[in-house]
Amino acid sequence: MIEVTLLGTGSPIPDPQRAGPSTLVRAGGQILLVDCGRGVLQRAAAVGVMANALTALLVTHLHSDHIADLGDVLITRWVSTFRPDPAPLPIIGPPGTAATVEATLAAFGADIGYRIAHHADLTQPPAVAVYEHTEGTVWDHNGVRVLVAPTDHRPVSPTIAFRVQHDGVSVVLAGDTVPCNSLDRLTAGADALVHTVIRKDLLNAVPLQRMRDICDYHSSVEEAASTAARARVATLVLTHCVPPIAPGQEEAWRACAAAHFDGRIELGPDLHRIEVQRTT
Ligand SMILES: [Zn+2]
Numbered sequence: 001m002i003e004v005t006l007l008g009t010g011s012p013i014p015d016p017q018r019a020g021p022s023t024l025v026r027a028g029g030q031i032l033l034v035d036c037g038r039g040v041l042q043r044a045a046a047v048g049v050m051a052n053a054l055t056a057l058l059v060t061h062l063h064s065d066h067i068a069d070l071g072d073v074l075i076t077r078w079v080s081t082f083r084p085d086p087a088p089l090p091i092i093g094p095p096g097t098a099a100t101v102e103a104t105l106a107a108f109g110a111d112i113g114y115r116i117a118h119h120a121d122l123t124q125p126p127a128v129a130v131y132e133h134t135e136g137t138v139w140d141h142n143g144v145r146v147l148v149a150p151t152d153h154r155p156v157s158p159t160i161a162f163r164v165q166h167d168g169v170s171v172v173l174a175g176d177t178v179p180c181n182s183l184d185r186l187t188a189g190a191d192a193l194v195h196t197v198i199r200k201d202l203l204n205a206v207p208l209q210r211m212r213d214i215c216d217y218h219s220s221v222e223e224a225a226s227t228a229a230r231a232r233v234a235t236l237v238l239t240h241c242v243p244p245i246a247p248g249q250e251e252a253w254r255a256c257a258a259a260h261f262d263g264r265i266e267l268g269p270d271l272h273r274i275e276v277q278r279t280t
Pocket residue numbers: 061063153156176
């Protein structure tokens with residue numbers, strides 16, 4: 001079984017009910033955090049996961065809403081890990097991730113200096129191990145394997161999707177992307193697909209070109225559902241819904257997906273949890 005928890009289902013616009021994009025994947029005792037949007041550690045705390053318990057951080061791309069709380073994850077993990085010589089936090093993302101992590105640590109340089117000066121047992125800055133990939137197997141430890149493939153979120157590039165595999169169960173986390181062959185190949189035969197989605201019908205009616213621009217490089221609910229159908233997954237999980245799902249509109253969103261995909265459709269509030277079992 002792989003457990004998926006939608007920590008944050010929101011978008012770049014602050015929302016009192018929804019944290020920024022972030023998904024927790026638990027498999028084989030490992031805790032993988034996929035993206036780290038606004039409020040991620042508060043939501044993780046709500047399901048009993050602290051920063052010091054994360055096995056690895058997976059980053060789909062470097063858009064601000066997906067990495068807004070990267071600094072919080074790095075610093076909070078550092079100050080709340082009490083083992084001497086803690087292992088570095090593995091961070092897997094597309095090229096550009098290492099520079100972003102380095103710049104984030106530099107931005108918190110004053111804080112890091114204060115804490116090293118104050119606590120005798122904190123002698124080193126936060127330890128990280130950054131791996132930049134766009135393709136292939138990027139993680140293979142204790143029965144949990146993670147594969148990545150490029151996605152298409154241009155002009156944001158490179159961007160990647162993740163496939164987490166454990167004990168015969170596979171979950172794909174697509175991130176932000178339009179439909180593309182490499183995502184199809186990564187998703188083929190998986191049990192669940194977690195996909196960020198927008199409602200192009202609603203956004204195209206907004207009299208702000210900057211809002212309509214969003215349609216260029218995201219999948220609509222219908223497109224994500226078609227990707228799920230082509231891959232023959234059993235479960236489609238919608239997240240990062242733009243515009244935010246208005247109260248009472250959940251079924252309308254679900255219907256957009258159901259027109260193109262006849263499997264299980266999950267779209268929840270923050271902290272919605274999905275157990276993914278082996279389908280075949
Ligand atoms: Zn994005």
